[in-house]
Amino acid sequence: MTTTHDSHASPPPPGNPPGNPPGPEVLVVGPAQGDHERGGPPGGGPRDGHAAGGRAARLWRGRAGDAPWVRPAFLGLLLITAVLYSYDLTASGYANSFYSAAVQAGSESWKAFFFGSSDAANSITVDKPPAALWPMALSVRLFGLGSWQILLPEVLMGVGTVAVVYAAVRRRFTPAAGLIAGAVLAVTPVAALMFRFNNPDALLALLMTVAVYCVLRALEGARTTWLVWAGVAIGFAFLTKTLQAFLILPPLALVYAVCAPMRLRRRLGQLALAGLAIVGAGGWWVAIVELWPASSRPYIGGSQNNSFLELTFGYNGLGRINGDEVGSVGGGGGGGRWGSSGIGRMFDASTGGQISWLLPAALLLLVAGLVVTWRAGRTDTARSAFLLWGGSLLMTAAIFSFMAGIFHEYYTVALAPYIAALVGMGATVLWEERHTFAASAALTVTVAVTAVWSFTLLGRTPDYLPWLRWAVLIGGLTAAAGLLLAGRAGRPGPRLSLGAAALALVAALAGPVAYSLTTVNEGHAGSIVTAGPAAARGGGGMRAGGPGGGDGGAMPPGQQGQGQQGQAPGRGQQGQQGQGQQGGPGGGTAQPPNGLPGQGGPAQRQGMGPGGAGGGAREGGGGGGGMGGLLNGATVNSEAEAKLRQNAGDYTWAAAAIGSQNAAGYQLATGEPVMAIGGFNGSDPSPTLAQFKEYVAEGKIHYFVAGGQGGGQGGGQGGGPGGNTSSSITSWIEATFTEVTVGGTTLYDLTAEK
Numbered sequence: 001m002t003t004t005h006d007s008h009a010s011p012p013p014p015g016n017p018p019g020n021p022p023g024p025e026v027l028v029v030g031p032a033q034g035d036h037e038r039g040g041p042p043g044g045g046p047r048d049g050h051a052a053g054g055r056a057a058r059l060w061r062g063r064a065g066d067a068p069w070v071r072p073a074f075l076g077l078l079l080i081t082a083v084l085y086s087y088d089l090t091a092s093g094y095a096n097s098f099y100s101a102a103v104q105a106g107s108e109s110w111k112a113f114f115f116g117s118s119d120a121a122n123s124i125t126v127d128k129p130p131a132a133l134w135p136m137a138l139s140v141r142l143f144g145l146g147s148w149q150i151l152l153p154e155v156l157m158g159v160g161t162v163a164v165v166y167a168a169v170r171r172r173f174t175p176a177a178g179l180i181a182g183a184v185l186a187v188t189p190v191a192a193l194m195f196r197f198n199n200p201d202a203l204l205a206l207l208m209t210v211a212v213y214c215v216l217r218a219l220e221g222a223r224t225t226w227l228v229w230a231g232v233a234i235g236f237a238f239l240t241k242t243l244q245a246f247l248i249l250p251p252l253a254l255v256y257a258v259c260a261p262m263r264l265r266r267r268l269g270q271l272a273l274a275g276l277a278i279v280g281a282g283g284w285w286v287a288i289v290e291l292w293p294a295s296s297r298p299y300i301g302g303s304q305n306n307s308f309l310e311l312t313f314g315y316n317g318l319g320r321i322n323g324d325e326v327g328s329v330g331g332g333g334g335g336g337r338w339g340s341s342g343i344g345r346m347f348d349a350s351t352g353g354q355i356s357w358l359l360p361a362a363l364l365l366l367v368a369g370l371v372v373t374w375r376a377g378r379t380d381t382a383r384s385a386f387l388l389w390g391g392s393l394l395m396t397a398a399i400f401s402f403m404a405g406i407f408h409e410y411y412t413v414a415l416a417p418y419i420a421a422l423v424g425m426g427a428t429v430l431w432e433e434r435h436t437f438a439a440s441a442a443l444t445v446t447v448a449v450t451a452v453w454s455f456t457l458l459g460r461t462p463d464y465l466p467w468l469r470w471a472v473l474i475g476g477l478t479a480a481a482g483l484l485l486a487g488r489a490g491r492p493g494p495r496l497s498l499g500a501a502a503l504a505l506v507a508a509l510a511g512p513v514a515y516s517l518t519t520v521n522e523g524h525a526g527s528i529v530t531a532g533p534a535a536a537r538g539g540g541g542m543r544a545g546g547p548g549g550g551d552g553g554a555m556p557p558g559q560q561g562q563g564q565q566g567q568a569p570g571r572g573q574q575g576q577q578g579q580g581q582q583g584g585p586g587g588g589t590a591q592p593p594n595g596l597p598g599q600g601g602p603a604q605r606q607g608m609g610p611g612g613a614g615g616g617a618r619e620g621g622g623g624g625g626g627m628g629g630l631l632n633g634a635t636v637n638s639e640a641e642a643k644l645r646q647n648a649g650d651y652t653w654a655a656a657a658i659g660s661q662n663a664a665g666y667q668l669a670t671g672e673p674v675m676a677i678g679g680f681n682g683s684d685p686s687p688t689l690a691q692f693k694e695y696v697a698e699g700k701i702h703y704f705v706a707g708g709q710g711g712g713q714g715g716g717q718g719g720g721p722g723g724n725t726s727s728s729i730t731s732w733i734e735a736t737f738t739e740v741t742v743g744g745t746t747l748y749d750l751t752a753e754k
Contacts, residue, residue, distance in 0.1 A: 059071075059075075060072065060075075062074070066175065067175070070175040073175070073179055074166060074170075074175070074178070074179065074182075077162065077166070077179060077182050077183060077186070078159055078162065078163060080186070081158065081159050081162050081182075081186040082155065082159050084186065084187075084192065084516065084520060085154075085155040085158045085159070085192065085195050085196050085520070086152070086155045086196070087520045087521075088520065088521065089147065089148050089151050089152070089155065089196055090146075090147040090148050090151075091522065091523035092147065092151065092196070092197065092523045092524050092525055093147050093523065093525055094147065094150070094198075094525070094633065094668055095147075095150070095151060095197050095198045095524060095525055096197065096198050096199055096525070096526065096527055096529075096632075097525075097526075097632055097633030097661055097664040097665055097668060098118075098126065098527060098633075098660050098661050098664055098680060099126065099132075099133065099136075099198045099199065099200075100150055100198060100633075100664065100668060101118055101119070101633070101660070101663070101664035101667045101668055101674075102116055102117065102118050102125075102126050102130075102133050102137075103133055103136040103137045103140055103150055103198070104120075104140065104145055104667065104668060104671070105117050105118060105119050105120040105122075105667075105673070106130075106133055106134070106136075106137030106140075107137045107138075107140035107141045107145065108120040109121075109122065111297075112298075113130070113133075113134065113137050114130070115130060115289070115297060115298050116128070116129065116130025116133050117298045118298075118301065118660050118663065118664070118667075118676045118679075119653065119663070119667060119673040119674055119675060119676065120673045121652045121653055121673040121675070122297070122298040123298060123299065123653070123673075123675045123676065123686070123687070124298050124299040124300075124301045124660075124675075124676055124679050124684065124686050125298050125299065125300055125301045126301055126302075126660070126680070127301045127302025127311065127315065127316065127679065127680050128200055128240070128241060128242070128302075128316070129238070129239040129240065129241075129242060129285065129286075129308070130239070130285075131200075131203065131236055131239035131240040132199075132200035132202070132203045132204070132240045132241070135153040135157075135203070136149075136150050136151075136153050136154075136198060138153075139152060139153050145668075145671075150198055151196055151197070151198060154194075154195055154196055154197060154198060154202045155195060155196055157195060157202045157203055157205075157206045158186075158191065158194075158195025158196070158202060158206075159195075160206055161185065161191075161195070161205055161206045161209050161417060162182045162185050162186050163182070164206070164209045164210055164213050164417075165178075165181050165182055165185050165209055165417050165420055165421055165424075166178040166179065166181060166182040167213065168209070168212065168213040168216055168385075168421065169181040169182075169385075169421050169424045169425055171216070171217075172216065172381055172382060172385050172425075173382070173385075173424070173425050173428055173429070174428050176428055177424040177425055177427070177428035177429075178424060179424075180423060180424040180427060180428065180505070181420045181421050181423060181424025181425070182420070182424075183509065184358055184419065184420035184423050184424065184509070184512075185416050185417055185419075185420035187509055187512045187513045187516045188355065188357070188358075188413075188416040188419070188420070188512055188516070189353060189354055189355075189357075189512055189515035189516050189519055189531035189532050190354040190355050190409070190410055190412050190413045190416060190531050191205075191413055191416045191516075192515075192516035192519045192520055192531060193354075193410060193413070193519050193524065193529060193530070193531035194410055194413040195413075196520065197410075197524060197529060199410065199529075200240050200241045201241070201410060201411065201413050201414065202413070203237075203240045204237055204240045204241045204244065204245065204414060205413050205414055205416065205417060207233045207234070207236055207237035207240060207245070208233075208234075208237060208245070208248060208392070208414060208417065209417040210230075210233040211230045211233040211234050211237070211248070211252065212230075212248070212252070212388055212389065212392060212417075212418075212421075214226045214227065214229045214230035214233060215227065215230045215252050215255070215256055215388060216381070216384070216385060216388060218230065218256065218260070218270075219255075219256060219259060219260055219261075219379075219381055219384050220381060221261060222260045222261050222262035222266065222267070222270065224270050224273060227256065227270050227271070227273070227274045228273055228274055228277045229277075230252065230274060230277075231273075231274035231275065231276070231277030231278040231281065232277050232278075232280075232281040233281075234246070234248075234249065234278050234281075234282070235277060235278045235279070235280065235281025235282030235283070236281050236282065237282075238278070238281075238282035239281075239282050239285055241316075242311075242312045242316045242317065243312060243313075243316065243317045243320075244414070245282075247392075247395055247396045247399055247414075248391070248392040248395055248396060250391070250395060251387065251388060251390075251391025251392055251394075251395055252388065252391075252392070253271055253274075254391070255384055255387045255388050255391065256270075256271060257271060258378070259378060259379055259380075259381075259383075259384045259387070260379070261379040286308055286309070286312075289308050290307070290308060290309065294306055299679075299684065299686035299687075301660070301676075301679040301680060301684060301686075302315045302316065302679060302680065302684065303315065303684070304684065304685065306686070320403050320405035320406060320407075321399070321403050321404065321405060341401060341402050341403060341404055341407075342401060342402065343401055343402075344401075345400065345401040345402075345407075346359060346397055346400065346401055346412065346415075347359070349460060350409055350530070351409045351412060352457055352460070353457050353460065353461075353515060353531070353532045354409045354410070354412050354530060354531050354532070355409075355412035355413075355415055355416065355419070356453070356457070357450075357453070357454060357457065357508075357511055357512045357515075358419055358420075358423050358450060358508060358512070359397075359415075359419055360449050360450065360453050361423055361426075361446050361447075361449065361450045361508065362393065362418070362419040362422040362423050362426070363393075363422075364426075364442070364445065364446045364449065365422050365423060365425070365426020365427060365430070365446060366386060366389075366390040366393070366422050366426065368426055368429070368430055368439075368442045368446075369382075369383075369386040369390075369422070369425060369426045369429055370383065370386055370387075370390075372429050372430070372433060372439075373386065382425075382429070385421075385425060386422070386425065386426075389418050389421040389422050389425070390418075390422060392418045393415060393418035393419060393422065396414055396415055396418070397415055400412060400415075408528055409530050410528075410529055410530065410531075426446075427443070427446075430442050430443045430446075431443070431501065434483070434486065434497065440483055440484055440486065441484065443480075443483045443504075444480045444481070444483050444484040445480075447476055447479050447480040447483060447504040447507070447508070448476065448477055448480040450476060450507070450508045451472055451473050451475070451476020451477055451479075451480065451507055451508070452473065452476075454469070454472045454473070454476070454507070454508070454510070454511040455469050455470075455472055455473040455476075457511060458472065458511055460535075461532075461533050461535040463535060464518075464533045464535060465514055468510060468511070468514055469511075471507075471510065472507050472510050472511055475503055475506065475507035475510075476503075476504065476507035476508065478500075478503060479500045479501070479503035479504035479507055480500075480504070481500075482496055482497075482499065482500030482503070483497070483500045483501070483504065485500075486500060515531060515532040515533070516531070518531075518532055518533050519531040519532060525632055526631050526632040527631045527632065527661065528631060631661060632661055632665075633661055633662070633664045633665030633668060634657070634661070634662050634664075634665030634666055634705075634707075635665065636665055636666055636669035636670075636745075637742075637743040637744060637745060638743065639742045639743030639745070640666075640705075640742045640743050640744075640745040640747065641666075641669050641670055643703070643742045643747065644666060644669075644670045644672065644674075644702070644703060644747075645670050645671075645672065647702070648670065648672040648702065650699075650702075651699065651700060651701060651702045652673065652695075652700040652701070653672075653673045653674060653675045653695075653700060653701045653702070654666075654670060654672035654673060654674060654702055654703065655672075655674045655675070655701070655702060655703040655704065655705050655747075656674065656675035656676075656677055656692075656701050656703070656704050656705070656750075657674060657675070657676065657677065657704070657705040657707075658677050658678055658682045658707075658726050658729075658730065659676060659677070659678060659679075659680065659681070659682040659726075660676040660679055660680040661680070662676075662705070662707070663675065663676035663677075663705075664676070666705060674705075675687075675695075675701060677692070677725075677726055677729055678725060678726040682726045683726070684725075685725045686725075687725075687729075688725060689725065689728045689729055689732060692729050692732075693732070696750045699751065701750050702749070702750060702751065703747045703748060703749060703750060704733050704737070704747065704748040704750055705745065705746075705747060706730075706739070706745075706746035706747065706748065707745075707746065733748050733750070734748070736753055736754065737749060737750055737752065737753055737754060738752060738753075738754050
């Protein structure tokens with residue numbers, strides 16, 4: 001099962017197995033290459049006459065030499081992906097209110113836009129760099145504040161990621177490989193979740209995919225420009241989610257250093273230039289923030305010393321690896337709060353249904369692809385593609401599996417493009433070699449393992465489409481047997497081979513398609529969200545009394561959780577563990593502005609966890625979503641909203657509240673800046689008690705909203721650099737100002753002392 005193509009031979013025609021590229025002197029690329037670089041079709045032949053038909057005809061016809069079905073199939077894939085991801089998009093309301101409030105702030109203040117501030121008055125930033133907020137804030141500036149205006153850029157990122165994966169795989173392999181890869185990515189459940197949600201992971205996945213694509217282009221002929229563009233993509237990925245952007249740097253750099261068709265000294269010099277591009281693309285914003293006087297910029301949320309570098313290497317960096325996340329939920333000091341780490345994490349009850357449907361297949365096909373290309377020359381681009389996608393998958397999955405700090409299941413969307421590419425490349429390479437017993441056996445094993453694993457995943461939700469697991473198992477094993485028989489026949493019959501391949505593809509994708517359709521048919525809100533049916537959510541978030549599984553926060557506006565834990569889902573997501581704390585605000589969401597669907601009351605959270613009873617919104621509203629406002633925006637009743645709006649223009653902040661999610665609910669409801677005391681966890685020392693007293697003395701804050709609490713060290717629990725900042729401010733307010741109740745919400749008028 002090895003290729004024997006000469007590395008300097010002309011490329012095989014489309015449909016043949018990928019051979020070796022030429023040496024560095026004359027670039028003659030594989031079946032999908034050529035026309036972009038030299039103006040000709042793959043292999044360097046002359047173009048046909050399709051250019052005369054105009055741009056529209058070229059868009060539909062695609063590359064010269066392609067079969068007529070190729071470009072329509074690709075455009076159809078993008079259209080289906082766009083429809084899937086945008087279906088009922090507004091059902092999620094503001095999705096993660098934490099980021100939606102920052103988007104709203106950035107749409108009103110360019111300073112807040114640049115820094116990623118939680119409010120337009122720039123009291124504190126979100127606990128990430130702001131790149132993921134910029135597209136959403138621009139959309140809101142153009143079209144106004146609303147659910148689809150915030151989430152549509154995420155949908156476009158999803159469609160773009162599918163397109164880049166297709167282009168990367170199709171360019172070196174075949175159109176069928178690209179289409180399979182794109183389809184696998186599109187229907188991965190966690191992708192269907194995150195490409196219609198406003199967390200930073202959507203942009204991160206797109207930029208990581210672009211980086212791999214650019215390195216693949218650079219490997220075609222040691223092209224410095226493409227390698228620099230890869231560095232730019234990774235730099236902006238750093239401005240999206242800090243050090244997670246660097247997880248794939250080792251495999252990218254190593255593969256290029258070894259496999260690029262150029263002298264070693266030149267390769268190392270090119271990598272140095274790419275490194276400079278990373279520093280430039282990601283460092284310019286960091287330099288400005290670090291050099292900007294702290295007194296005239298917002299506090300860096302998530303840090304304990306008002307430093308973005310501390311945030312990068314601490315809370316968002318090494319703390320995620322070793323679990324020592326000062327200022328986080330639980331206050332750092334080691335792991336164990338975020339579920340069991342280890343090699344099985346990607347397959348466990350909470351994560352498996354998000355990402356692992358085709359993960360075993362991807363690993364098997366990675367091995368098969370490397371075996372097929374193992375005798376190729378050093379510069380073979382097919383083998384390099386397997387090494388790049390496979391190395392990125394293994395490196396990222398290993399970090400996710402063993403990290404002891406904060407881990408959420410939706411992080412695994414970063415793996416989806418790598419899995420998809422390996423499945424598309426590996427399946428088609430083995431298909432081209434199917435006349436050999438080894439290749440047909442490898443295909444058979446891959447299909448059988450995928451069917452059994454899908455059966456296992458679906459078996460974790462026995463009440464969810466119970467017939468599907470058996471259909472997947474029987475169909476997959478039947479397809480596997482057909483592929484093996486076709487391979488043993490010597491010259492496989494086309495009908496048997498194609499029928500078995502089609503059945504294998506349907507069986508492999510049936511489970512993820514079902515989970516993805518369930519995902520897009522629901523609203524998702526809060527800080528912890530998961531894909532698939534409610535019964536499959538094994539519990540993301542903090543264990544042992546912390547925020548639990550499910551979506552850890554409010555339902556979308558006007559939607560009620562329909563399914564109990566263990567049942568097939570209804571139109572809303574069901575809370576699972578510890579969605580609130582007794583006596584604290586419950587789950588709900590801020591009422592959106594006019595124009596958003598579902599102006600009904602807050603959804604009642606029925607899940608209960610070890611942290612105590614109560615997950616529902618308190619009567620009268622006013623509560624934060626889950627764990628005292630830590631996990632989702634507060635529910636704001638109309639009386640409190642009207643009160644906060646009154647004379648709001650006379651103040652820098654209409655109100656202040658403990659925790660970013662709690663403040664976000666009031667900010668989104670009123671459209672006025674609301675100070676988030678203590679940042680996301682309520683544990684950041686911002687503002688200090690002295691600073692807060694000064695703001696009040698200067699008449700900058702009108703009201704303080706009671707309730708809400710941080711889960712970290714500063715949120716009334718003591719310890720750490722944050723100390724008791726939030727609780728100290730609360731105690732001072734309670735002792736100094738008069739409490740008033742407005743529609744069930746407790747407020748303190750900071751302009752009227754007792």
